[in-house]
Amino acid sequence: xxxxxxxxxxxxxxxxxxxxxxxxxxxxxxxxxxxxxxxxxxxxxxxxxxxxxxxxxxxxxxxxxxxxxxxxxxxxxxxxxxxxxxxxxxxxxxxxxxxxxxxxxxxxxx
Amino acid sequence: xxxxxxxxxxxxxxxxxxxxxxxxxxxxxxxxxxxxxxxxxxxxxxxxxxxxxxxxxxxxxxxxxxxxxxxxxxxxxxxxxxxxxxxxxxxxxxxxxxxxxxxxxxxxxxxxxx
Numbered sequence: 001x002x003x004x005x006x007x008x009x010x011x012x013x014x015x016x017x018x019x020x021x022x023x024x025x026x027x028x029x030x031x032x033x034x035x036x037x038x039x040x041x042x043x044x045x046x047x048x049x050x051x052x053x054x055x056x057x058x059x060x061x062x063x064x065x066x067x068x069x070x071x072x073x074x075x076x077x078x079x080x081x082x083x084x085x086x087x088x089x090x091x092x093x094x095x096x097x098x099x100x101x102x103x104x105x106x107x108x109x110x
Numbered sequence: 111x112x113x114x115x116x117x118x119x120x121x122x123x124x125x126x127x128x129x130x131x132x133x134x135x136x137x138x139x140x141x142x143x144x145x146x147x148x149x150x151x152x153x154x155x156x157x158x159x160x161x162x163x164x165x166x167x168x169x170x171x172x173x174x175x176x177x178x179x180x181x182x183x184x185x186x187x188x189x190x191x192x193x194x195x196x197x198x199x200x201x202x203x204x205x206x207x208x209x210x211x212x213x214x215x216x217x218x219x220x221x222x223x224x
Contacts, residue, residue: 092211103153
């Protein structure tokens with residue numbers, strides 16, 4: 001059974017701090033890794049994807065991938081109250097199948 | 111730019127009634143299409159995916175079915191709803207070919223079966 005694990009949280013950080021969200025996956029053959037943001041009652045919104053080991057930066061967001069450790073993370077710098085949401089980690093295991101984690105709830109306190 | 115539509119936004123149905131949810135994509139051709147269900151506080155469960163007209167792959171055995179009558183139209187159906195069918199139904203698309211399969215979601219349909 002291919003799995004994607006995330007800490008459900010909630011993760012609470014003060015405004016302006018760095019929020020660190022983590023994810024582990026079980027399938028070593030996974031190729032692409034995605035982070036989605038989901039506000040309460042809304043559909044997921046793609047933030048970033050990464051497919052090579054290392055860091056990928058996009059504005060205040062940095063995705064980090066370590067395939068040897070089967071670990072993906074998302075860093076949010078200068079966190080804002082508007083970043084408060086559930087963050088879903090997703091892993092493309094091939095064959096059009098993407099496995100989603102259950103998500104980590106993030107609260108950014110003003 | 112690409113846009114994905116889903117309707118209805120919310121639906122309340124009695125047990126045993128039929129279901130039809132529709133999803134359409136604009137601004138792209140030959141997309142891969144997906145139906146997911148999200149139960150309260152849970153992750154997304156892939157129900158069906160399609161890589162072309164008339165091509166449907168089912169991931170979970172259940173009383174739901176899917177069809178793709180046109181390139182950018184994807185329909186989720188049931189003949190008789192169960193209580194366990196309640197949830198947030200999401201349609202998504204991704205580009206075919208050499209993409210990394212990043213998926214983009216529609217606004218979703220919240221289904222309550224009573």
